[in-house]
Amino acid sequence: EDQVTQSPEALRLQEGESSSLNCSYTVSGLRGLFWYRQDPGKGPEFLFTLYSAGEEKEKERLKATLTKKESFLHITAPKPEDSATYLCVATSGTYKYIFGTGTRLKVLA
Amino acid sequence: KAGVTQTPRYLIKTRGQQVTLSCSPISGHRSVSWYQQTPGQGLQFLFEYFSETQRNKGNFPGRFSGRQFSNSRSEMNVSTLELGDSALYLCASFAGSTDTQYFGPGTRLTVL
Numbered sequence: 001e002d003q004v005t006q007s008p009e010a011l012r013l014q015e016g017e018s019s020s021l022n023c024s025y026t027v028s029g030l031r032g033l034f035w036y037r038q039d040p041g042k043g044p045e046f047l048f049t050l051y052s053a054g055e056e057k058e059k060e061r062l063k064a065t066l067t068k069k070e071s072f073l074h075i076t077a078p079k080p081e082d083s084a085t086y087l088c089v090a091t092s093g094t095y096k097y098i099f100g101t102g103t104r105l106k107v108l109a
Numbered sequence: 110k111a112g113v114t115q116t117p118r119y120l121i122k123t124r125g126q127q128v129t130l131s132c133s134p135i136s137g138h139r140s141v142s143w144y145q146q147t148p149g150q151g152l153q154f155l156f157e158y159f160s161e162t163q164r165n166k167g168n169f170p171g172r173f174s175g176r177q178f179s180n181s182r183s184e185m186n187v188s189t190l191e192l193g194d195s196a197l198y199l200c201a202s203f204a205g206s207t208d209t210q211y212f213g214p215g216t217r218l219t220v221l
Binding site: 031032034036041042043044045046049087089091094096097099101102 | 113115142151152154165197199201207208209210211212213214215217
């Protein structure tokens with residue numbers, strides 16, 4: 001069964017304290033791996049798409065990487081405004097989107 | 110380019126009523142998906158429409174239905190509302206070529 005698992009469920013960081021969020025996936029015929037950011041009560045905001053192992057994407061303090069079994073979202077020197085829930089999503093060969101349950105990130109000033 | 114829009118943004122209904130939510134995808138996007146998000150269950154897939162045809166469907170009861178119009182706008186309908194239907198309903202659209210979904214701001218439905 002296709003599955004996406006994110007860890008940790010919640011993470012508290014001090015401002016400037018770098019860390020990584022993990023997304024492990026078991027998906028047949030992976031088409032793409034997506035990262036979204038979601039603020040409370042709002043729709044998810046698209047961050048990155050990764051298609052093949054070894055691929056990396058960067059945007060400001062965020063960097064996403066992909067291997068054959070997992071993806072990482074690295075946050076460098078986070079700021080309080082980076083506080084949000086980060087969602088990992090995988091698409092299978094049948095156009096199904098499999099969502100992880102998210103990592104709730106809190107960055108303290 | 111305008112993003113995905115959803116109307117209304119907030120709704121309050123009572124049990125037994127029905128509700129219709131609307132979603133306008135990004136211009137040029139032909140696929141629309143609907144999701145229900147609750148604190149306990151996370152994001153759950155309702156259905157996907159592509160060129161007016163339902164392409165995929167999640168595991169929700171028949172009270173949840175949807176449709177897509179020729180201009181790609183989509184509506185979802187929930188009949189005989191239950192307290193457990195209180196949630197944030199999200200719509201997402203994608204062009205197909207990149208598989209990337211872009212989400213709307215959501216409709217917050219509260220059932221009393």
